[in-house]
Amino acid sequence: MGIQVHGIGKRFGDFVALDNIDLSVRTGALTALLGPSGGGKSTLLRIIAGLERPDTGTVEIDGADATRLAPRHRGVGFVFQHYAAFSHLSVYRNVAFGLEIRKRPRAEIRERVFELLELVHLEQFADRLPAQLSGGQRQRMALARALAVAPKVLLLDEPFGALDAKVRKELRDWLRRLHDEVHVTTVFVTHDQEEALEVSDEIVVINDGRIEQVGKPDELYDRPANPFVMSFLGPVTTLGERLIRPHDIEVFTAPVADGLPAKVTRLQRVGFEVRAELGDTGGWAQLTRGQSEALNLVEGAEVWVRPAPGSTNIPAPRLPS
Numbered sequence: 001m002g003i004q005v006h007g008i009g010k011r012f013g014d015f016v017a018l019d020n021i022d023l024s025v026r027t028g029a030l031t032a033l034l035g036p037s038g039g040g041k042s043t044l045l046r047i048i049a050g051l052e053r054p055d056t057g058t059v060e061i062d063g064a065d066a067t068r069l070a071p072r073h074r075g076v077g078f079v080f081q082h083y084a085a086f087s088h089l090s091v092y093r094n095v096a097f098g099l100e101i102r103k104r105p106r107a108e109i110r111e112r113v114f115e116l117l118e119l120v121h122l123e124q125f126a127d128r129l130p131a132q133l134s135g136g137q138r139q140r141m142a143l144a145r146a147l148a149v150a151p152k153v154l155l156l157d158e159p160f161g162a163l164d165a166k167v168r169k170e171l172r173d174w175l176r177r178l179h180d181e182v183h184v185t186t187v188f189v190t191h192d193q194e195e196a197l198e199v200s201d202e203i204v205v206i207n208d209g210r211i212e213q214v215g216k217p218d219e220l221y222d223r224p225a226n227p228f229v230m231s232f233l234g235p236v237t238t239l240g241e242r243l244i245r246p247h248d249i250e251v252f253t254a255p256v257a258d259g260l261p262a263k264v265t266r267l268q269r270v271g272f273e274v275r276a277e278l279g280d281t282g283g284w285a286q287l288t289r290g291q292s293e294a295l296n297l298v299e300g301a302e303v304w305v306r307p308a309p310g311s312t313n314i315p316a317p318r319l320p321s
């Protein structure tokens with residue numbers, strides 16, 4: 001069940017936005033569509049929502065073919081980055097809106113709206129206007145409104161994208177807890193790898209209109225399918241012919257088995273970490289301040305470097321010549 005996407009293709013003129021996408025989203029899971037800007041994440045989400053028509057392929061929601069259904073008949077709730085609230089209606093009425101147009105009994109609406117406002121911690125703001133809320137509170141109201149009509153699927157397009165870093169972080173922790181309470185199948189778009197790694201059950205990496213990899217956050221981190229996925233999830237460098245994370249490079253001041261000789265061409269302290277540029281290898285190692293001090297590292301030092309045991313490293317892509 002959940003969401004099944006088969007053979008979805010979408011062009012805008014000559015530009016291929018989505019190229020034959022197959023994807024299965026698990027019921028009840030929180031799934032992130034992660035990738036760089038312009039990769040096709042929003043287009044895929046909008047096709048699932050019914051806001052955009054695919055050129056080819058099908059969308060199945062909860063076991064039923066939804067490809068030709070209008071958005072309101074798909075049982076989906078959605079929230080966008082810049083949420084458009086009804087500015088003249090109270091928070092209560094904004095959340096109640098979908099239930100009112102469905103002509104639900106007044107007492108039922110009241111009960112449901114207060115249940116939702118409690119869920120998003122806005123019960124004391126029921127009578128305020130949206131303009132009297134902070135950005136984070138408005139996005140929580142948007143989520144309550146999307147959940148009001150008990151959607152089978154919740155679709156979120158960068159819902160916290162417009163907010164500052166601290167509020168974003170609070171909201172994503174909160175989204176995770178909310179999801180653990182309501183368990184509605186949720187797909188959210190983000191270009192922020194930390195957000196995806198922290199919050200989601202499953203991540204779909206999308207780039208250039210194609211899916212690069214699908215997996216749980218740990219699977220993607222530990223076993224990236226290719227250099228793109230590995231470098232999109234965080235900093236990478238090279239060691240010999242391998243692509244590796246800089247904190248997975250071990251540094252020694254005497255020769256070690258399998259160690260590559262290198263010279264520290266630059267030492268840069270950045271907060272709690274020290275970056276050691278390894279001139280002749282072209283890479284760099286990330287150490288803690290304590291590690292760097294214990295090794296007495298200085299610029300110009302001769303060192304030996306090797307991948308830490310158990311670290312993830314994959315063949316480095318060849319640079320175009």
Ligand SMILES: Nc1ncnc2c1ncn2[C@@H]1O[C@H](COP(=O)(O)OP(=O)(O)OP(=O)(O)O)[C@@H](O)[C@H]1O
Binds near residue numbers: 036038042044
């Ligand atoms: N209506 C449209 N007309 C023409 N091109 C479009 C249209 N919608 C999207 N595109 C193009 O399709 C590509 C994919 O866009 P999409 O918004 O899906 O990417 P995205 O991965 O969500 O990126 P972002 O994070 O920047 O929103 C982009 O190059 C975009 O310019």
